[in-house]
Amino acid sequence: MHPVQIVDLFAGPGGLDVAAEKLGMATVGVEWDSAACATRRAAGLETVEGDVRRYGPGLFPDADVLAGGPPCQTFTVAGTGAGRRALDDVLAFVERMVAREDREEIAKDLSKLEDERTGLVLEPLRWALEAIDDLGKPYRAIVLEQVPAVLPVWEAYAKALHSEGYSVDCGLLRTEAYGVPQTRKRAVLIARLGPESVKLPAPTHRTYRKGVPRDSGDSSLAPWRTMNDVLRRESPFLVISNYGTGGDPKARGRRGSWEPSATVTGKITRNRVVSLDGAEMDRFSFSEAGRLQTFPTDYPWSGKDVGQQIGNAVPPRLAMHVLCAAFGWEPPTDDVLSKVQTWRPKGPAEEEGSAEVVPQPVMADAV
Ligand SMILES: C[S@@+](CC[C@H](N)C(=O)[O-])C[C@H]1O[C@@H](n2cnc3c(N)ncnc32)[C@H](O)[C@@H]1O
Secondary structure: OOOOEEEEEOOOOOHHHHHHHHOOOEEEEEEOOHHHHHHHHHHOOOEEEOOHHHOOHHHOOOOOEEEEOOOOOOOOOEOEHHHHHHHHHHHHHHHHHHOOOOHHHHHHHHHOOOOHHHHHHHHHHHHHHHHHHOOOOOOOEEEEEEOHHHHHHHHHHHHHHHHOOEEEEEEEEEHHHHOOOEOOEEEEEEEEEOOOOOOOOOOOEOOOOOOOOOOOOOOOOEOOOOHHHHHOOOOOEEEEEEEEHHHOOOOEEEEEOOOOEOOOOOOHHHOEEEEOOOOEEOOOOHHHHHHHOOOOOOOOOOOOOHHHHHHHOOOHHHHHHHHHHHHOOOOOOHHHHHHHHOOOOOOHHHHOOOOEOOOOOOOOOOO
């Protein structure tokens, strides 16, 4: 059988790719940050280091699945004037792209946006439409992930992809409901070519609520997992956030090792870790912060600002559930899920440094 090959846009250090590789799929990631690329190469993940806007599906003819986690800075201010304007702009561009308006005109208008990063969220749609129009080979599945504020964009994508012959589902997923020892909400879209309906993965674990014991709630679901389940430090601890809730430095969020971690952000390694009697303990190592995101214990974090790379990533365990749902496969079993606990010994490909894909030519008509 032809193996699945995923082209992963804005691939970061490889949260989605780790999941895909463990599920037996091949991946190639496009990523421009040299630090994230250093990690990817150390992990042996195929990588094209460059700007997603300079490439297109024609340069990855073997890929039959599209994935993407575009950066989200302009949407994290959703609710503010800038966030709303960015959203309105994007929704208008989605309509123009689906109506097949002249690509150069669209590119010209995109370059005039108040914040040029706003247009990045449209890149997966550009790739999906170009695969249809230029290659006559639509991606058989599409998987997108972003912060909750991007959900209205995914809803517009859902309508657009439906009109191109895809079945689509999108919504907000909570990571702890899939066995990730961390509370984190993400807007996820999955699409599969053809009429057969597609559904976001069903939760396997209970959702976390402060003060509600882990053994109460829906008995058909497993209890949420705790930091201690993956870190196994010798004694219980409290994590005290680097930030004050709502900007109040006195109201720093706290979670105990018997709870899931708060959302892992780029500042995770700055959080204080203290014993129950208040003594300072070692802050999280990169491996520990990665494990809270369900990366393998031995994932070879490399390059600068590893905390940011970790905070940016999709938790591989969530990505496994999402990929299986996108293909209509059974949910991953515990045996399959446990594969993300360790990465792999260095193979010959990595030793020869051949994990990097030979740089592709820049597209003439790129933005
Ligand atoms: C939210 S992270 C994606 C994380 C990834 N999905 C994972 O699971 O590890 C977004 C990534 O997009 C990258 N990025 C931003 N703009 C880009 C561009 N124009 N071309 C390529 N990569 C870009 C950032 O460096 C960052 O690593």
